[in-house]
Amino acid sequence: xxxxxxxxxxxxxxxxxxxxxxxxxxxxxxxxxxxxxxxxxxxxxxxxxxxxxxxxxxxxxxxxxxxxxxxxxxxxxxxxxxxxxxxxxxxxxxxxxxxxxxxxxxxxxxxxxxxxxxxxxxxxxxxxxxxxxxxxxxxxxxxxxxxxxxxxxxxxxxxxxxxxxxxxxxxxxxxxxxxxxxxxxxxxxxxxxxxxxxxxxxxxxxxxxxxxxxxxxxxxxxxxxxxxxxxxxxxxxxxxxxxxxxxxxxxxxxxxxxxxxxxxxxxxxxxxxxxxxxxxxxxxxxxxxxxxxxxxxxxxxxxxxxxxxxxxxxxxxxxxxxxxxxxxxxxxxxxxxxxxxxxxxxxxxxxxxxxxxxxxxxxxxxxxxxxxxxxxxxxxxxxxxx
Ligand code: SAH
Ligand code: SF4
Numbered sequence: 001x002x003x004x005x006x007x008x009x010x011x012x013x014x015x016x017x018x019x020x021x022x023x024x025x026x027x028x029x030x031x032x033x034x035x036x037x038x039x040x041x042x043x044x045x046x047x048x049x050x051x052x053x054x055x056x057x058x059x060x061x062x063x064x065x066x067x068x069x070x071x072x073x074x075x076x077x078x079x080x081x082x083x084x085x086x087x088x089x090x091x092x093x094x095x096x097x098x099x100x101x102x103x104x105x106x107x108x109x110x111x112x113x114x115x116x117x118x119x120x121x122x123x124x125x126x127x128x129x130x131x132x133x134x135x136x137x138x139x140x141x142x143x144x145x146x147x148x149x150x151x152x153x154x155x156x157x158x159x160x161x162x163x164x165x166x167x168x169x170x171x172x173x174x175x176x177x178x179x180x181x182x183x184x185x186x187x188x189x190x191x192x193x194x195x196x197x198x199x200x201x202x203x204x205x206x207x208x209x210x211x212x213x214x215x216x217x218x219x220x221x222x223x224x225x226x227x228x229x230x231x232x233x234x235x236x237x238x239x240x241x242x243x244x245x246x247x248x249x250x251x252x253x254x255x256x257x258x259x260x261x262x263x264x265x266x267x268x269x270x271x272x273x274x275x276x277x278x279x280x281x282x283x284x285x286x287x288x289x290x291x292x293x294x295x296x297x298x299x300x301x302x303x304x305x306x307x308x309x310x311x312x313x314x315x316x317x318x319x320x321x322x323x324x325x326x327x328x329x330x331x332x333x334x335x336x337x338x339x340x341x342x343x344x345x346x347x348x349x350x351x352x353x354x355x356x357x358x359x360x361x362x363x364x365x366x367x368x369x370x371x372x373x374x375x376x377x378x379x380x381x382x383x384x385x386x
Contacts, residue, residue, distance in 0.1 A: 007067045011040060011145065012138030014185045015192075026061065034191050040068055041141075041192035042158070044149035071142040076150075086146055090115060090139055094132050096170050098143040100162065103336075108164040111143045113180050114171025119205055121225075121238050123273055125305040126170045134176040140183035143169075144193060164199040166223070173202050174210035184220050197221065198264065208244040211252040219260055223267035223298075224253055228277050229286035237277065250293050257294060265294040272318055273302045274311040283321045287328035296331040 013021060018033035026032075035054060039045040046068040048059040071088035074095065078084045082102040089095050096112040117124070118131035144165060151161050165187050167173040173180040180202070186192045187200050203223040204211065211222075226246070228234035234241040241249075253266050268290065272278045290297075299322060302312045313321075318334060325332045 007065060009069045009136075009138045010036065010066050011046075011068050011070060012136055012141055012179070012183060012186075013037075014137075014182045015189050017182070021066075025065070028058065032058070036062075037189070037191040041145065041148075041186065041189075044145065044152055044158075046070055069138065070145055071139055073146055078150075084147070084150065086143070086150075088139075088143065088146065090135065092133065096135070096139075096143075098147060098169060100147055102161075106163050107161045108166055109144060109147050109162045110166050110169050111140060112169030112171055113140060113167055113173040113176050117171050118175065119172050119238070119240050121205060121227075123227075123237060123271055123302060123308060123310050125308070128305075128308075134179060135171070137179040137182040137186075140179060141186045141192075144183075144187060148193070162193070163195070164201070165195060166201045166203060168201075168203045168223070172205055172207065174204045174207040174214065177210055177213065181214075181217055184218060188220070198262075201267065203267075203269065205238050205240055206244055206249040206252075207240065208248055208252045211249075211256055215256045215259060221264060221267070222253065222256055223269055224249065225269045225271070226286075227269070227271050229282055229289045233277060233282075237273075246289065250289070254293055263294075265296055268293075268295045268297045269300055270297060271300045271302055272313050272321065274313040274317070276310065278313045278317050278321055280320055280324055283324035284328075287325055287330065290330070296333070297325055298333050298335055300335045 008021070010018065010021075015033060015037060018037055019030050022028045022032045022036075023030050032054070036051065039051045039054075045051060048054070048062045048066075048068075051059060054062075071090060073086050074089045075087035076085065082100075084100040086098045087095050088098060092115075094115040096115055098112060099110045101108050101110065112135065114134050115132035116129045117126045120127040120130075144162060147162055148158070152158060165184075167180065167184075184200055184202065187195050188197060197219050198221055201221040201223050202214070203225060205225045214220075214222075225238065226234070227237050228241075229246075231241060231245045234246060244252075257264065257266060270277070270286070286297075299318060301318060302308075302310055304310070304312060322332045322334060
């Protein structure tokens, strides 16, 4: 009789889980956890036999119960400007995108937390595809594992290319709380990627109770996707606002930052949509609304996608909006559009979702026109592959 044991994927295990695995499950010494973590994340190893300072007996034992399974990369493109994009196929038929954007001495990796998203923000292509499932911690950290390994050269010591991670790919990270926290811990763990808490940023559309929970377990940096200065407009753009309004959301954000000993501030993301939320009077209103929340504002020009029904504002309109906020004393940046030659702009990762839940009206329109997100995505992939 064959005994099939479900093997555990060590890729997504944080230090504590790994220590528990070695001591409690395997009856081995605790220090083995650090050894194995380093092999997996410092050196990008996914084969126990490569772990040369682990005894043959232990490697054989590990092979029986554990495995290291990274996400399957089905498409990758490295652009001339240094931007890199990967499409990773996840079990179940859906895919997520991960993007690397270099800028000066920084390299930012934009990581996905879910396949699709249930929150259905009106301007977001991920939201238009509905929700499929949460990513496991292995699938989340696996995106960084794949990216970090993409620069490796045989025999050479690793350079650090990824200096920052932003959870701004597909999905709402706070709705996949435990897996996101476990993988962010690995990003910050010295025996894994060793990024500082200032360089790991979770972006949320404002899942208020989870912001309070997050404050209890981590001190990563936080970005809030605000996109509107009043509830009437935000209700339209970010439907979760109907549940947690702006005042309540900013209060949670203030609580998150108040307890931090350093002077970090919240990044306020504001996707600028032509004639929708880019009016000068809204900039004045935003200046008023944010006056009690230490912040820096990042204006993100809307990234068009088929059948979105929205457009990107002119540079004039974007600059005017920025100038009003700057005159009011705010630190404002406008996100540069990068990696356009590989459709890699962070915050608009189309992926390919097998929608298991709802489809929005706009998306149904698209389907009737014969342009499903999936066909659009596969056309894009084909074009890119040629
Ligand atoms: N769910 C999280 C994180 C993923 S979205 C959140 O909403 O914050 C990451 C950022 O990209 C968000 O600020 C989001 O509003 C923005 N974004 C989504 N679609 C966009 C588009 N089409 N153009 C520009 N920014 C977009
Ligand atoms: Fe989800 Fe964020 Fe897109 Fe809104 S903007 S639908 S929360 S991924």
